[in-house]
Amino acid sequence: MKRELTCISCPLGCQISVEMEDGNIISVTGNTCPRGERYARQEVLDPRRTVTSTVETEDSIHRRLPVKTVPEIPKDSIFPVMNEIRKQCVTPPVSIGDVIVHDIAGTGSDLVATGNLTE
């Protein structure tokens, strides 16, 4: 099996091909430098993303509180995590860095406030 990726480690944006067999990487080609290979391996074997969104608030001048997942979650957990985010409602005070949900959707990552919430 072959996977085609665009390296995002620098503006050059090399097109990288990863040859796979039984879940193992056979070859990585198309990258111009070693960073590209590192990116491609991570992206094929264990792709991760930071999810950023907002949660509902009560009793605050702010209608939404911005949040993010820390550390990055597996890419295929993005929508399960969004479902959890949608259920949250927070009240002030909240400060940047406060944990809103521990171990969100069983990812091992926390949902953390990226803004302050005042009354």
Next chain:
Amino acid sequence: MRELVIIGGGAAGLSAAVSAYDSGIRDILIVERAPELGGILNQCIHNGFGLHTFNEELTGPEYAGRFITEVLERKIEYRLNAMVIDVQPHLVTYVSSEGIVTEETKAIILAMGCRERPRGALNTPGYRPAGIFSAGTAQRLMNIEGYKVGSRVVILGSGDIGLIMARRLTLEGAKVLAVAEIMPYSGGLKRNIVQCLDDYSIPLYLSHTVTEIRGKRRVEGVTIAKVDERRRPIPGTEMDFDCDTLLLSVGLLPENELSLKAGAALSPVTGGPVVDDTLSTDIDGVFAAGNVLHVHDLVDYVSEEAAIAGRNAASYILSGSHSEDKVKVIPGNGVRYTVPQYIKRNAGSVTIRFRVSDVFSNATIAVREGENVLKRIKKRVLAPGEMEKVALPGPQYNEEIGIEVEV
């Protein structure tokens, strides 16, 4: 009389305030029309800010938070819900709940940011139904006000804000059907193409534009078509999409009504004031930084640039000197504009930021003083979407500085 008034409390205004303070100025006032400091960063809840400045990936509000803390720690004065309505040399007039106030000040830093190009400037035929938003407005409605913007969405323009909104809408349950870009390349960062479009299998149609908007009260559908080299739609290439929302991500314009009132010369290319290496406009004591000067895609560069303006405003306040002895910086082949446009003859080391006018690969950036080559920098890739910079060591500049792309 005040020493320094800063107009705008976004990334640029905050950084300028901190650096002016650290250069010895104490009597500073930031005037911000919004109810909060932070500017546009407050609505940019995605991550990717601050990699250059803090070596970590922050979201917009977190990045703003770092600088707001710095401002608060220094006890720098600021006024919220205060809108500046007039700027004259050494005079700033603003309206707030206290009424109209005019501050007399030694120096002024313009940091009003930019706004989105209105749709009026785009000649899309059809009615003007509800459901058409600029991407930044949609971003504010979703992220700050908490509204749902639409369910089935087409986005015109592949600038970063449009790409970020494609992902944001998808995460919130909307279906983004297509992103159409009139140019043969995207104006957005590669990283955003991959993580905002490819991740969610959202198609990007390059060399395409919207040719029709259907629906009378609410958008019911749009048609997009391929364009030729002269950006004219090619008949027979139309594709119809049923959608309730059209987002326009078609570029930003510096917000310079006040600069014009002050009498500052504006560059027709950047839309911002013409400045020298100290980021001084051609009006004595008036400096500019951030998106009001030229549109930035990376906030880190905004903070960097604004720190330079803050430092130079401080030395202007302390020494009162204003040198008129300058050389011109000329954008040559393949270079769309430079900031600054002038360098003082005795400026010392100077950083020039610029944008190229096309995509180039394996090109060389050549910097000349008169006929003399100062620098040649090899670049594997140059794109209009990525702001470039060159550092010149100085100490003296005697002839015009030219910057061009050699292929």
